[in-house]
Amino acid sequence: LRGRAVHMQGDDRASSYLRTALKDAAEKTKTADRRIFIETVKEVDAALGLEETRVLVEEIQTSAGAPVWIGLGLASLELSAADYAAVVHRLGRLEYKVYRLPAADQATFYGMYGEALDETGQQDLAAAAFDHLVRVDPDDPNARHRLAMILAESDREEDRAAAVERAQQAVALRPANPRFLDTLGWALFRTGRVAEARDKLEASLRTGAT
Numbered sequence: 001l002r003g004r005a006v007h008m009q010g011d012d013r014a015s016s017y018l019r020t021a022l023k024d025a026a027e028k029t030k031t032a033d034r035r036i037f038i039e040t041v042k043e044v045d046a047a048l049g050l051e052e053t054r055v056l057v058e059e060i061q062t063s064a065g066a067p068v069w070i071g072l073g074l075a076s077l078e079l080s081a082a083d084y085a086a087v088v089h090r091l092g093r094l095e096y097k098v099y100r101l102p103a104a105d106q107a108t109f110y111g112m113y114g115e116a117l118d119e120t121g122q123q124d125l126a127a128a129a130f131d132h133l134v135r136v137d138p139d140d141p142n143a144r145h146r147l148a149m150i151l152a153e154s155d156r157e158e159d160r161a162a163a164v165e166r167a168q169q170a171v172a173l174r175p176a177n178p179r180f181l182d183t184l185g186w187a188l189f190r191t192g193r194v195a196e197a198r199d200k201l202e203a204s205l206r207t208g209a210t
Contacts, residue, residue, distance in 0.1 A: 038108070041073040042080065050081045068097050069105060075112050087116035107137040114146060123150050127159075134166075141173035145180050152187040163187040171200075178208035 045053040057074050071094045078086040091113045098109050114129035130147035137143060144166045151163035167184035174180055185200035 037069060038073045038076050041077050045077055045080070050077060050083075053077060068094050068101060068109075072105070072108055072112070075116075079112055079116060082119075084116040084119040087112060088120055088122070091116065103136045107133055107140065110136065111143070114143075118146070118150060123153070126150055139173070141170040141177070141180065144170040144173070145183055148183050148187055152183065152190050157191075160187065160190045164191055164193075176207050178204045181207065 041053065041057060044056065048056075054074065054077060057070065057077070060070060071090055075087045075090050078084075078090065091109065094109070095113070098106055101109070110129045110133035114126045114133060117123075117126035117129055127147055127150045130143050130150070133140065133143040134147060148163045148167035148170060151159045151166065154160055154163070164184070164187045167180065167187045170180045171177070171184050181200050181204035185197045185204060188194075188200060189197035
């Protein structure tokens, strides 16, 4: 907070304060919730911008021996800037380490990785990432929804059938979500179940325009 305040006042000490905040968050993250670091990165980004924040975080990453969770912090920064290619490149290099992480960190990884892969047109790899996310975080309806959206566009009949199943699971977890109902309707349509598709699409419109 002090770093953000002095930055707003044009104080040259801002970078020093914010660097200290990042280092403190990195130390705390070793023994506490790793999301602390990611949230601190976002705070620093709001004050300094993408490029300066990336330099600060990469300095910490180098001095700390490049732990995965610092890579996740950098990826979250790049994702918020819609730099999807950078996210794919960064997380692709970390994927072999992910199995060692707690389930919550794996969920963070696969959520970001899946989104970036999808946005860069790598739908098969994105589907695999979201499938991993479903397995490590079975209570997350958004993972099922994103997976269903990808599979529904597939040319493979078995993928479109799987899309219906995943979309149904998302709706079961969030029955009143219009986006989930809309995706289920489209998945049903893609499998030739037109009457059921119409019912879900109409339900989506009733619960909120998509």
